[in-house]
Amino acid sequence: MAKGNLAIVLHAHLPFVRSEEPGSLEEDWFFQALVECYLPLLRTLEEAYNSKEQFPKITIGLSPTLLSLLEDEVLKNRFKEWVNIRLEVLESLNTDNKKAALHLKNHFKDQLASWNSCQGDLIGRFEKLQISEVIDILTCAATHGYLPLLRENPEAVRGQLKTAVREHKRLFKNPPLGIWLPECAYYEGLDELMAEAGLRYAVLDGHGLLNAYPRPRYGLYAPICTSKGVAFFGRDSESTLPVWSARDGYPGNPNYREFHRDLGWDLSIENLKKIGINEKRPLGIKLFKISSKNTSLEKKQQYDPIAAQAMVEKDAENYLKDRKRQLIKLEKSMIIEPLLIAPFDAELFGHWWFEGPQFLSQLFIKSKKEGINLITLKESLQINNQLQLCNPSPSSWGQGGFHNYWLNDSNAWIVHEWSKAGREMVNICSKGIQKESNIKIIKQAARELLLCQSSDWSFILKAGTTTGLARERINLHIKRFWMLINAIKNNKIIEPNFLKTVEREDCIFPLISPIDWKKKI
Known part of the structure; x- marks a missing residue:
C-alpha cells in the first residue's frame, strides 16, 4: 500500500451568461454544461456515496457566477424545453449510427430525470454532498476576475473576494474556507486580502510553490503556509497531464466521443431554423468518436459507447497505478505522507471529455484496491497542520505560467x-x-x-x-x-x-x- 494521498480538485465555472432571449448562444453554453457536466457529475458523486464499493472524495470550486445561473428561475424554466428540442431532433434523425443516437437519447433523458428529481435545485444537492463530507466546496472570485491585473486598486480585489464569500454564505449557510483563485493566479500580498476575507487555502500552479521563498522542503508534495495564515497547494503535472492533455492523455483515445463533430454544424440552416436557431452552432448532439488523430471531422467513425466504457475502466486503472508508483517513490524521501494535487476544470469531465464522469466513477471504485487514498484539501490540512512558512511566487496556470494570456x-x-x-x-x-x-x-x-x-x-x-x-x-x-x-x-x-x-x-x-x-x- 502506498503511503500518501491524492486530492482531485475540480473548478466549476461559467461566466454570467444569463440571457433574456431563449435559444441564445449564451443559454446553450449553460445548458450544455448542465447536461454534459454538472448533472452527470452530481449523479456520479451521489451514486458513489450511496455505494459501499466506492469511496468518493473530491474538492470542487463552485464559482459565484455559476451558482447564480444554477439559482436563476428563468433559466430553470427553460431547461426542460431545451432538452426536449434535442430529443426531438434525435427522434427525427435518419442515421446509420443508431447505437450512438440511442445512447445519447438515453443520456438526455437520464439528465432530465435527474433534474426533475430535485426540481432543478442543483445547489441543494451539492450542499448535501458537502454535509456528507464527500466534497469540499471552494468559492472563487466573484466574477472570476484575474486578480493580479486588478491589484492597482486593492479594493477592487477585496470586492471580488468579499462579494464571493458573502454569496457563498448566502447559498450554503456557512462561509467558505478555500478558494479557487481565477486561473490559479497569484501576486505578492494577495494572501493578506484572502485572510481578510476569511479564506484559508488555495491551489497554485506548480511553479508558484517551486519558486516560493524559502524553497519548500517537499516541493509540490506538501502545502505551504504564508505569514498571514493562508495555505497553498501546488499542482502536480504528473498527476494532471494524463487527464488534461487531449493530445497525449486519455481524452484523446480514438474510442472516446469526438467533441468537435456536432450535429449543429452538419444540419442545414433551414433545418436549424425549424428548431428556433438561426445560425450554425453546436447543439450538444455528438454521434461520432475521435477515431484516429489524422481523421478529418467529416470522416469520423461512429461512436460505440460500450467500447468507450471499456477504455474508461482501463484508463482509470492505469491512472491509479501510476499514482501509486509515484507515491511509493516519494515516500522514500519524505518524513510526512506525500500529497498529490490534481486540479482540473470541471467541464473537462463530461463536456470536453464526454466519458470524464465515468472515469471519476472508476477512480472511486478502484482507488482502494490500488491503495490510493482520495482526500479533500480541507482534510489534508486537518491531517498535516504543521506547514512550512513560505511566500509563494507570482504565477498562474496559463500559457507561459504568468499573466501573458490575459495581458x-x-x-x-x-x-x-x-x-x-x-x-x-x-x-x-x-x-x-x-x-x-x-x-x-x-x-x-x-x-x-x-x-x-x-x-x-x-x-x-x-x-x-x-x-x-x-x-x-x-x-x-x-x-x-x-x-x-x-x-x-x-x-x-x-x-x-x-x-x-x-x-x-x-x-x-x-x-x-x-x-x-x-x-x-
Whole structure:
C-alpha cells in the first residue's frame, strides 16, 4: 500500500451568461454544461456515496457566477424545453449510427430525470454532498476576475473576494474556507486580502510553490503556509497531464466521443431554423468518436459507447497505478505522507471529455484496491497542520505560467478600463453615499464593475473564438457602470426604466456591499 494521498480538485465555472432571449448562444453554453457536466457529475458523486464499493472524495470550486445561473428561475424554466428540442431532433434523425443516437437519447433523458428529481435545485444537492463530507466546496472570485491585473486598486480585489464569500454564505449557510483563485493566479500580498476575507487555502500552479521563498522542503508534495495564515497547494503535472492533455492523455483515445463533430454544424440552416436557431452552432448532439488523430471531422467513425466504457475502466486503472508508483517513490524521501494535487476544470469531465464522469466513477471504485487514498484539501490540512512558512511566487496556470494570456495585444485595453472604473468606485465608496436613493444605484454599479472584470472575456479575446460576444459583454457592463456612476456624481435622476432593465438583466449578488470598495484609512 502506498503511503500518501491524492486530492482531485475540480473548478466549476461559467461566466454570467444569463440571457433574456431563449435559444441564445449564451443559454446553450449553460445548458450544455448542465447536461454534459454538472448533472452527470452530481449523479456520479451521489451514486458513489450511496455505494459501499466506492469511496468518493473530491474538492470542487463552485464559482459565484455559476451558482447564480444554477439559482436563476428563468433559466430553470427553460431547461426542460431545451432538452426536449434535442430529443426531438434525435427522434427525427435518419442515421446509420443508431447505437450512438440511442445512447445519447438515453443520456438526455437520464439528465432530465435527474433534474426533475430535485426540481432543478442543483445547489441543494451539492450542499448535501458537502454535509456528507464527500466534497469540499471552494468559492472563487466573484466574477472570476484575474486578480493580479486588478491589484492597482486593492479594493477592487477585496470586492471580488468579499462579494464571493458573502454569496457563498448566502447559498450554503456557512462561509467558505478555500478558494479557487481565477486561473490559479497569484501576486505578492494577495494572501493578506484572502485572510481578510476569511479564506484559508488555495491551489497554485506548480511553479508558484517551486519558486516560493524559502524553497519548500517537499516541493509540490506538501502545502505551504504564508505569514498571514493562508495555505497553498501546488499542482502536480504528473498527476494532471494524463487527464488534461487531449493530445497525449486519455481524452484523446480514438474510442472516446469526438467533441468537435456536432450535429449543429452538419444540419442545414433551414433545418436549424425549424428548431428556433438561426445560425450554425453546436447543439450538444455528438454521434461520432475521435477515431484516429489524422481523421478529418467529416470522416469520423461512429461512436460505440460500450467500447468507450471499456477504455474508461482501463484508463482509470492505469491512472491509479501510476499514482501509486509515484507515491511509493516519494515516500522514500519524505518524513510526512506525500500529497498529490490534481486540479482540473470541471467541464473537462463530461463536456470536453464526454466519458470524464465515468472515469471519476472508476477512480472511486478502484482507488482502494490500488491503495490510493482520495482526500479533500480541507482534510489534508486537518491531517498535516504543521506547514512550512513560505511566500509563494507570482504565477498562474496559463500559457507561459504568468499573466501573458490575459495581458497581450488582443486584450490589454481592458486593463485600463478596469483601473479607471475601479478608481472611481473606490473614490465614491470611500466618500460615502449621501443620498439614500443612491444606494440602489451604487450597488448596481458594483455589479457592473464586477461583471466587466471577468477573465473569461479576456481569455476569449486572446483565443480568438467568440470575440464579438466578449467585446459586447465588456463594453455593455462598462457603459452601464459609467451611466450609473455619473448619475451619482452629477446628482442626476436616473431614468427608472433603465435601472429596472439593468437590475433585471444583471440580477446577481443580492447582498452586494459597496463598503467592500471603501479605502482603508
